[in-house]
Amino acid sequence: MKVTDHIKNARASLFSIEILPPLKGKSIQSIYDSIDPLMEFKPAFVDVTYHREEYVYRKRGGNLLEKISIRKRPGTVGICAAIMNKYKVDAVPHIICGGFSKSETENALIDLNFLGVDNILALRGDSIKTETAFVPEPDGHNYALDLVEQVVDMNKGKFLDEELRDALPTNFCIGVAGYPEKHFEAPNMKSDLKYLLEKVETGSNYIVTQMFFDNSKYFEFVRRCRAIGITIPIIPGLKVITTRTQASVLSKVFHIDIPEMLLDEIEKCKTDKEVAEVGIEWCISQSKELYNSGAPCLHYYTMGNSNHTRRVAAAIF
Numbered sequence: 001m002k003v004t005d006h007i008k009n010a011r012a013s014l015f016s017i018e019i020l021p022p023l024k025g026k027s028i029q030s031i032y033d034s035i036d037p038l039m040e041f042k043p044a045f046v047d048v049t050y051h052r053e054e055y056v057y058r059k060r061g062g063n064l065l066e067k068i069s070i071r072k073r074p075g076t077v078g079i080c081a082a083i084m085n086k087y088k089v090d091a092v093p094h095i096i097c098g099g100f101s102k103s104e105t106e107n108a109l110i111d112l113n114f115l116g117v118d119n120i121l122a123l124r125g126d127s128i129k130t131e132t133a134f135v136p137e138p139d140g141h142n143y144a145l146d147l148v149e150q151v152v153d154m155n156k157g158k159f160l161d162e163e164l165r166d167a168l169p170t171n172f173c174i175g176v177a178g179y180p181e182k183h184f185e186a187p188n189m190k191s192d193l194k195y196l197l198e199k200v201e202t203g204s205n206y207i208v209t210q211m212f213f214d215n216s217k218y219f220e221f222v223r224r225c226r227a228i229g230i231t232i233p234i235i236p237g238l239k240v241i242t243t244r245t246q247a248s249v250l251s252k253v254f255h256i257d258i259p260e261m262l263l264d265e266i267e268k269c270k271t272d273k274e275v276a277e278v279g280i281e282w283c284i285s286q287s288k289e290l291y292n293s294g295a296p297c298l299h300y301y302t303m304g305n306s307n308h309t310r311r312v313a314a315a316i317f
């Protein structure tokens with residue numbers, strides 16, 4: 001079922017989660033182990049992230065270094081199929097522009113369509129760690145907007161081969177990313193929202209936000225989106241801070257603020273166990289306010305550890 005239909009049918013904020021594929025060589029059981037404790041809260045959908053290749057240097061004989069491309073967390077499409085099969089819940093694969101030509105994207109979407117996947121989250125993806133800026137594939141997409149356009153075309157039965165006649169349209173519900181604290185490359189919020197509006201006008205059906213720890217940022221983001229004519233659901237993304245180092249790492253990696261009051265509480269903690277308690281309480285309080293304000297769905301970034309999300313879900317759903 002489409003995410004937007006889940007939202008339409010819901011009487012209150014829905015619960016959803018995002019998981020990461022396991023590291024290469026690990027079993028799918030680790031995915032089940034992280035989903036199992038959350039199933040009693042009936043997630044409307046489970047997002048599965050996509051991780052592109054990275055370059056690493058391996059030592060070879062004679063002081064030589066070989067540059068190798070590896071994907072540490074492959075398996076997004078297979079995991080989506082496995083989740084839908086095991087839990088009868090909608091899985092939402094993240095599809096990125098980075099590393100994909102348009103025809104590879106088309107083939108991936110055809111696989112997803114055949115598997116009965118109804119939703120995708122269309123993203124640009126970040127640059128490869130060794131590159132300073134995002135570089136699209138030759139014949140790949142530059143922005144998430146272009147990817148949305150390709151999916152919308154397929155939803156109209158328009159594939160890349162112009163001579164293909166009577167192609168059956170796909171019927172994907174398309175989610176895109178939004179940034180309550182602005183995407184780090186955007187010169188300002190107005191510019192970022194302008195491009196978000198373009199993604200929406202091109203045919204996106206819902207927005208999922210980057211994580212934030214201060215609800216006023218989400219409320220202001222929704223207000224500004226509505227003011228420029230974005231009417232589709234805006235799903236808040238939430239995360240429990242569980243370690244002292246996470247506070248600075250999350251801020252650096254995702255370009256988000258950690259509120260002073262939260263950081264002050266974390267700094268008083270003597271152990272990470274205490275930090276996790278602070279993080280859980282903070283997330284419960286954020287979730288309660290968002291739930292009471294009528295947010296369409298509360299989307300939790302589990303990052304491979306569902307125990308903390310479980311505590312939050314138990315307090316809200």
Ligand code: FAD
Pocket residue numbers: 048049050051052094096121122123124125126127142143144145177178183184185186191192193195199208209210211237
């Ligand atoms: P875009 O919408 O393309 O925007 C990128 C930047 O370009 C923004 O600054 C925007 O303002 C600007 N821009 C957009 N269109 C134009 C234009 N036409 N001209 C000029 N500037 C433009 N990454 C992964 O690799 N895998 C994942 O699974 C993943 N999941 C995510 C899930 C969520 C909910 C979120 C919020 C992010 C996720 N990301 C993931 C990270 C995301 O890929 C990065 O934040 C990336 O840098 C931007 O992606 P985007 O889709 O927002 O890009």
